[in-house]
Amino acid sequence: MNFPQIDETHDPARSSWVERADGHSDFPVQNLPYGIFSPQGGAPRAGVAIGTMIFDLRAAAEAGLLPAPAAAVLDGTVLNPLMALPSADRVALRRRLSELFSDARWRGAVEPLLHRAADCVPHLPAAIGDYTDFYVGIHHATNIGKLFRPDNPLLPNYKYVPIGYHGRASSIRPSGVPVLRPQGQRKAPDADMPEVGPSQRLDYELELGIWIGAGNALGEPVPIGRAAEHIAGFCLLNDWSARDFQAWEYVPLGPFLAKNFQTTISPWIVTAEAMAPFRIAQPGRPEGDPRPLPYLWDEGDQAKGALAIDLEVHLSSARMRAEGLEPLRLSRGPASSMYWTAQQIVAHHASNGCNLNPGDLLGTGTLSAPKRDGYGSLMELTEGGKRRISLPTGEERAFLEDGDELALKAVARADGYVPIGFGECRAVIQPARFLHGIRADN
CATH class of the missing domain: 3.90.850.10 (Fumarylacetoacetase-like, C-terminal domain)
Incomplete structure (x- = not known):
């Protein structure tokens, strides 16, 4: 059985510079779940939850912050193409996001792409065919x-x-x-x-x-x-x-x-x-x-x-x-x-x-x-x-x-x-x- 492996993204010592991410009951930096959200006054787009914030994946892709295979499928309003990626590409995206949120050197590039979750509207993450x-x-x-x-x-x-x-x-x-x-x-x-x-x-x-x-x-x-x-x-x-x-x-x-x-x-x-x-x-x-x-x-x-x-x-x-x-x-x-x-x-x-x-x-x-x-x-x-x-x-x-x-x-x-x-x-x-x-x- 080929289950995903434990790596540095699961390290309990890894912390995040994102406010309120460390110790968050649902979304610490070790989680990084994907979803579709609308920022205040904006159209639906892909995001990742981190603490009390949502990171705009589409904007991150446009800014060249993400691996190419994942960036190529994050321009829509559903996550089906991301879910269909090979495991290696999904792992690479997770590792990159973990780095962006844990290494303070990236704060200047990443922080403008964060939205307060309380100000956003969640949507279904995928077009559910069945x-x-x-x-x-x-x-x-x-x-x-x-x-x-x-x-x-x-x-x-x-x-x-x-x-x-x-x-x-x-x-x-x-x-x-x-x-x-x-x-x-x-x-x-x-x-x-x-x-x-x-x-x-x-x-x-x-x-x-x-x-x-x-x-x-x-x-x-x-x-x-x-x-x-x-x-x-x-x-x-x-x-x-x-x-x-x-x-x-x-x-x-x-x-x-x-x-x-x-x-x-x-x-x-x-x-x-x-x-x-x-x-x-x-x-x-x-x-x-x-x-x-x-x-x-x-x-x-x-x-x-x-x-x-x-x-x-x-x-x-x-x-x-x-x-x-x-x-x-x-x-x-x-x-x-x-x-x-x-x-x-x-x-x-x-x-x-x-x-x-x-x-x-x-x-x-x-x-x-x-x-x-x-x-x-x-x-x-x-x-x-x-x-x-x-x-x-x-x-x-x-x-x-x-x-x-x-x-x-x-x-x-x-x-x-x-x-x-x-x-x-x-x-x-x-x-x-x-x-x-x-x-x-x-």
Whole structure:
């Protein structure tokens, strides 16, 4: 397995002259994630997050500050061409940026190209051609399965196949864009007929997003031993779910309107290169579980294919924010709860010859820890709505209500290295705008 290597850019002793970069909870000089942003009054362009600032990559390329291969692909409003570059070119760009931000000799040339992140607007980092959501969080799959099949929560294929389904790329939005409560069909267990209306069981799903870099030609599978070479980076992903719609519509083909109304992602691509120090062994499978089939098995992937990331979910109601109260942490757990690695996901996706393209996005599916304080959805935390959550204001929640803000957080940690974060992945729930096809405010 050809994972990116640890080099001088990961050195914990490396510091930056950029104000507030050292010790930044998300974007120290050891991170350097890429994104698309609009500076105040400007057009969208490529940038890199460093501390509380964003470095204008397009302007840096025009000033001759960047390696030629990368500079040639940074003049657009999406990062797909950068993601498609060979690994060696991406590594060269990372090393150059690390030098620019850590060596004070470059301050005069670089500082004019920095923008305060608070004054900028983030955008989707890529033109997402396709989005596929997987289901590799085994604790989540088990918890959800128990709600419907207490004696047999996991279906027979789960431990052989990285289960996934195709989502809707057009409704993916960056952090900060509100979520309109969706409307659709739902049917109560004791009702004779379904009804149409706003979802009453709106939920979140804590996931990681996997950005595809180099693609593969149609008909050519990606071998598991080469799968890491096709991953450009990672982000946070919240695949909002209308549980009442899903319960009615998912048989026999799976989720549809319950999921396609919106997916929220953190806008920064934390690169595969930045994650090099945070690779850990994939947890061993429980005794009796089948060994993955040969096309999904690689010793190197098992040794270093998992990710040392701590994941958190926070909720604040409109009343909590009005009263100045801190958000309530709903859960915290490790990304290593994935039953399948990111590389196995990629290899399986392309195993039938499906062509992946630069900028495609894959979701891991909901990631839950074994215990309740690490569950990654309200469906699990409230046991399908039976067990309500108390907020600091005295309010209670079974599912999300209008005005609620849901925020995901992720930090990669490893002994001897500087932690790096993924930035914000948050959105506020707004009331349904359309009811039965008519604007609700008419």
